Structure formats: C-alpha cells, structure tokens
Amino acid sequence: MLNFHKAPSPHFNERALPLDSIILHYTDMPTADEALAWLCHPTSQVSAHYLIDEAGKTYHLVEDEKRAWHAGESFWQDCTDINSCSLGIELSNPGHSHGYQPFPEAQIDALLQLCEQLSARWGIPKNRILGHSDIAPRRKQDPGHLFPWEVLSREGLGLWPTSSDAYSELTPCDLIAGSRKTSQWIPRSSRGTSSFIEEGLTTIGYETVSLPHTIRAFKRHFQPHQGDDRADGETHLLIQGLLDSLKMHI
Numbered sequence: 646m647l648n649f650h651k652a653p654s655p656h657f658n659e660r661a662l663p664l665d666s667i668i669l670h671y672t673d674m675p676t677a678d679e680a681l682a683w684l685c686h687p688t689s690q691v692s693a694h695y696l697i698d699e700a701g702k703t704y705h706l707v708e709d710e711k712r713a714w715h716a717g718e719s720f721w722q723d724c725t726d727i728n729s730c731s732l733g734i735e736l737s738n739p740g741h742s743h744g745y746q747p748f749p750e751a752q753i754d755a756l757l758q759l760c761e762q763l764s765a766r767w768g769i770p771k772n773r774i775l776g777h778s779d780i781a782p783r784r785k786q787d788p789g790h791l792f793p794w795e796v797l798s799r800e801g802l803g804l805w806p807t808s809s810d811a812y813s814e815l816t817p818c819d820l821i822a823g824s825r826k827t828s829q830w831i832p833r834s835s836r837g838t839s840s841f842i843e844e845g846l847t848t849i850g851y852e853t854v855s856l857p858h859t860i861r862a863f864k865r866h867f868q869p870h871q872g873d874d875r876a877d878g879e880t881h882l883l884i885q886g887l888l889d890s891l892k893m894h895i
C-alpha cells in the first residue's frame with residue numbers, strides 16, 4: 646500500500662460525471678518542489694489528484710471524489726469534460742520546457758501501485774488510463790515519448806493493443822523496424838488507408854479535428870521510436886490491435 650503525503654490544493658470542484666478514467670501528466674517544471682508549490686498555489690487554478698516525485702514519493706492533493714483541474718480542453722470518446730470523469734496524476738519531470746528526462750524506475754513503480762489501487766478502488770477500466778496528449782492532441786505532449794507505456798502494459802495497465810491476426814504474421818523485428826512488409830500492410834477493412842486511420846482513431850476515442858496532430862499523439866504513445874505525424878504500416882497494425890483489444894469494429 647502506498648504511503649501518501651497530504652498536500653492539499655484548493656483547486657477543485659464537484660464532479661458532473663462518474664469517475665471512469667485516469668490521466669497521466671508530466672509536470673514540465675524543473676523540480677517536484679516547484680511543481681507541488683504551483684499545484685497548491687492560491688492563484689494557479691490548476692491541480693491534480695496526485696503528484697509523484699522522481700524517488701516515488703507520492704503526494705495526495707485533491708480528494709478522489711472531487712473534480713481536480715488538470716485536463717483542460719480535452720476529448721475522449723465524445724466526452725469533453727475529462728476533469729469530471731478522471732483522476733489526474735502528475736509525474737515530476739522537467740518536461741520539454743526544461744530538459745525532458747527518462748522516468749526513474751522508483752517513480753514508475755509508485756505509479757504502477759497507485760494505478761492498481763485507484764483502478765481497484767473506483768472500478769476504473771485499465772484501458773482508460775491515458776496520457777494528457779491522448780485527450781488533448783492539439784495542445785499537449787505529456788507524458789511524452791519517454792513514458793514507458795509498455796511497462797504499464799505488462800502489468801495490464803493502460804490502453805494497449807492485443808495481438809491481432811495481422812500481428813501474428815509479423816515478427817517483433819518487423820514491428821520495431823517498420824519493415825517493407827509492414828509499410829505495405831493493407832487494412833482488413835475495404836476502406837482506403839487514410840479513412841481507416843481516421844475512423845480507427847475516432848472509434849478508439851481520439852478527437853480527429855487535426856488528423857496530423859492526432860497521429861503524432863498516437864505515435865508518441867504507441868510508436869515512441871518515431872516522432873512524426875505520418876501513419877505507416879505499423880500504425881495500421883497498432884490501430885487494428887487496439888480496436889481488437891477494445892472489441893470495437895469499424
């Protein structure tokens with residue numbers, strides 16, 4: 646059981662929706678102390694439910710029952726009030742503003758425990774653990790390409806694709822290298838490639854107001870070895886794998 650350090654933030658109000666998601670952030674500030682001071686500052690107008698520092702020390706800022714102010718303008722599966730239906734967890738990291746760093750193991754270990762506890766306590770589906778950039782792809786890039794979604798997935802946490810039929814034909818090297826075979830992969834659907842990408846991302850939950858932004862956010866999460874906004878064969882496979890894992894069809 647994690648030991649929480651109370652650090653109350655005044656920035657919250659009442660939820661308007663049932664709690665069903667966890668949103669992961671990085672603080673984008675030089676130190677955890679500065680982030681903590683800002684999240685609790687009387688005038689900041691921002692908060693999160695939890696902050697985890699690099700050593701795994703976990704602060705509890707807003708009661709889970711309350712609506713903390715961490716997501717801002719955001720979208721997932723037609724919901725635009727993500728603050729109302731989510732818990733926000735901030736991971737201390739200098740972020741892209743102050744020298745983005747890998748997330749230390751102690752910090753991720755604490756996060757895994759916290760996500761397990763919160764998911765069990767509130768009945769949050771484990772595939773509703775998302776990144777800020779997933780729900781705000783035009784505005785946000787946190788927790789960023791160094792965040793270890795694959796480590797979470799090994800514990801059954803986070804949105805992650807299951808192996809699809811298409812996957813089974815490929816070796817891990819194909820997926821990692823984005824080989825000629827994957828780049829020539831054709832979606833199961835008879836739709837055109839770009840239509841499959843857009844419909845797939847929309848069905849999974851993403852907003853697709855600006856498809857390049859959404860593809861970049863998707864790749865940050867699922868293809869972190871790439872940093873561009875072009876869908877390739879691997880992107881197709883991952884979208885199909887996610888649709889399969891969510892038991893969704895397009």
Ligand SMILES: [Zn+2]
Binds near residue numbers: 669670671715787
């Ligand atoms: Zn954020």
